[in-house]
Amino acid sequence: MTQDIGGNDTGAINQSLALYERNQVWKIASYLKTYLEEYEDTKVYLTCPTFQTLGETIPREIRADIMKSYNADLAISIHIDSNANPSLNGATAYITALPKYNSEMRKLANELLTNLTKLGINSNGIKLRHTESNDGYYLDGTLLDYYGIIRYPTLHDIPIVLLEHCYISNIDDCKFIDSAEDLKKLAKSDSDAIASYLNLKKKSNEERNKVEITRDTKIEGTTLSVLNNIKRYITNVLAVETVLKLK
Numbered sequence: 001m002t003q004d005i006g007g008n009d010t011g012a013i014n015q016s017l018a019l020y021e022r023n024q025v026w027k028i029a030s031y032l033k034t035y036l037e038e039y040e041d042t043k044v045y046l047t048c049p050t051f052q053t054l055g056e057t058i059p060r061e062i063r064a065d066i067m068k069s070y071n072a073d074l075a076i077s078i079h080i081d082s083n084a085n086p087s088l089n090g091a092t093a094y095i096t097a098l099p100k101y102n103s104e105m106r107k108l109a110n111e112l113l114t115n116l117t118k119l120g121i122n123s124n125g126i127k128l129r130h131t132e133s134n135d136g137y138y139l140d141g142t143l144l145d146y147y148g149i150i151r152y153p154t155l156h157d158i159p160i161v162l163l164e165h166c167y168i169s170n171i172d173d174c175k176f177i178d179s180a181e182d183l184k185k186l187a188k189s190d191s192d193a194i195a196s197y198l199n200l201k202k203k204s205n206e207e208r209n210k211v212e213i214t215r216d217t218k219i220e221g222t223t224l225s226v227l228n229n230i231k232r233y234i235t236n237v238l239a240v241e242t243v244l245k246l247k
Helices: 021-036 060-069 099-118 148-155 180-198 226-235
Strands: 042-046 074-081 091-094 123-127 160-167 241-246
Touching (some): 021 042, 021 074, 021 180, 074 148, 074 180, 091 099, 099 123, 099 160, 099 180, 148 160
Parallel strands (some): 074 160, 091 123
Antiparallel strands (some): 042 241, 074 241, 091 160
């Protein structure tokens, strides 16, 4: 999962409610990871594994390299939208324009949005956005996607959906993100959609009780060397990507 803010960048802010996109999307991603790992043959990675390690700004291509290092089957980019117009509201999903993944990611995006509407969030639909500088193409001649967090994973053959859950700038939408319980509902909504799309099966109670405990190792330094240091950036990203690996 990815949250495209971090470090000194808090993302969108609702000052009156003291809500920060960075904080809320990290929580959604963490809850989503927990829910998804209740399913068989599924491993979930966060590109930012702990709240304390939101860290410095890491280029999106580096995060895509991290996904590739996990041989990820799918990635979800977790977001909360914002606009100067406070009347704008609802959820929006962005997918790649590349035909190879467009139709399948449209199916997943539709399931994600449908589930969010069941919580009372309006759907703004599924959108594409090409690069505006016409400066690059996929191998099949399709113009590259505008958003780097869609473009770079796609170049690595990792399908991805960018999901804007609601608007932090809309007072009514904020009721969906202003408490832990509300954020868990969003994560459960996303988890159910992903599980349905992938046709996942829940683990048995015995399997769920087998908890694998791992500890993160703090690594100092700031050098951006993909080949030699890719693992270090797993704890220093600005986005919480949910990266799924099907066993």
